[in-house]
Amino acid sequence: MEMHMLDSLLIRRALPLLVSFIMLVVLALLFDYFLHVAGLVRVGRYLGVTGTFFLLFSFVYSAxxxxxxxSGPIRTFLRLHCRGGWIGTLMLLVHSGVHFNALLPWAATALMLIVTGSGHVGQYIYRKARDEMKHGAGGEKLYWDSLTIKALGQWRKVHMPLVSLFLCLALLHILSIFFFWNWK
Ligand code: HEM
Ligand code: HEM
Structure with missing residues (x-):
């Protein structure tokens, strides 16, 4: 019985996040396919700029x-971070679908997916903490609180270098576009 409850809790928390991540890839493939069929591949070009804006917007959370x-509740800003990051990632995935020539921008795309995936893991840690806090009592709450802070600390040690590397590659791609102006 106890195990069963644990299982369903795990599924209830993890499944929506898993679906959210899978939807990202599936929707990107669908949009890309649609753009190709409709002969609108050039739209994918502009999605590079708009997607980048959405990612930049998602950093309001850090701000x-x-x-x-x-001012403003921190939770709202985290929600904006996730939504903005998600939409930006979707646009940039479709943008990536225009070509397969250069390695650097594709490395950026791969890292972006990993960073977004890692964001989902961070979100999972948050949700788990929120649930434990809701059900725990005094001392127990402190215990979960310290566990969560530790888990998030370790998660950040992986997440932050990935974000930095992604931003470097994305910046190199953008600079090379403006430098060579190969906007064909
Ligand atoms: C201001 C933002 C951006 C602009 C103006 C931009 C512009 C472009 C342009 C013009 C191309 C087509 C290059 C060509 O036809 O040879 C391209 C391709 C591409 N971009 Fe971007 N981009 C931006 C952001 C991004 C970001 C953030 C990523 C990664 C997450 C990305 C990933 C890619 C990929 C994978 C390709 C295909 C490269 C290939 O030909 O193999 N772009 N981008
Ligand atoms: C390419 C897209 C993304 C980038 C570049 C990115 C970047 C970052 C950065 C830099 C932080 C650290 C924030 C800070 O401490 O100032 C962060 C934290 C976080 N992100 Fe993302 N993120 C992205 C997508 C996502 C998505 C889609 C989600 C949700 C599913 C998400 C969930 C989180 C969570 C939960 C944290 C931890 C917040 C905290 O501990 O304060 N991220 N992300």
């Missing part, structure tokens, strides 16, 4: 944490 943005 809120650094108190550059001073």
């Amino acid at each position: 809120r944490k650094q108190k550059i943005v001073r």
Whole structure:
């Protein structure tokens, strides 16, 4: 009985996040296919810029944490981070579908997927913590709190270098586009 409850909790928390990640890839393939069939491949070009804007927008969460943005519930900003990151990733996946010539931008795309996947793992850690807190009592809450802080700390040690590497590759791609202006 106990195990069964654990299982269903795991599924309830993990499944939506898993679906969210799979939807990203499936929708990207569908949109890309549609653009090719409709002869609108050039739209994918512009999605590079808009997707980048969405990713940049998703960093409002960091701005809120650094108190550059001073008011508003932090949870709302985390939600904006996730939504913005998700939509941006989707647009950039479709944008990537225009070509398969250059290695550097494709490395950026692969890393972007890994970073977004890692974001989903972070979100899972958050949701788990939220549930444990809801059901726990005083001392137990402190215990879960410390466990969560530790887990998030370890997660960040992996997440942050991945984000940095992704941003470097994305920037190199964007710079090379503007430098060579090979916007064919
Ligand atoms: C301001 C943002 C961006 C602009 C203006 C831009 C522009 C472009 C252009 C013009 C191309 C076509 C190059 C060609 O036809 O040879 C391209 C291709 C591509 N871009 Fe971007 N891009 C941007 C952001 C991104 C980001 C953030 C990623 C990765 C996450 C990315 C991934 C790719 C990929 C994978 C390709 C296909 C490369 C290939 O030919 O194999 N782009 N981009
Ligand atoms: C390419 C897309 C993404 C990028 C570049 C990105 C980048 C980042 C960065 C830089 C942080 C650290 C924030 C800070 O401490 O200032 C972060 C944290 C986080 N991200 Fe993302 N992220 C992306 C997508 C996502 C998505 C789609 C989700 C949700 C499913 C998500 C969930 C999280 C969570 C839960 C945290 C932890 C927040 C915290 O501990 O304060 N991320 N992400």
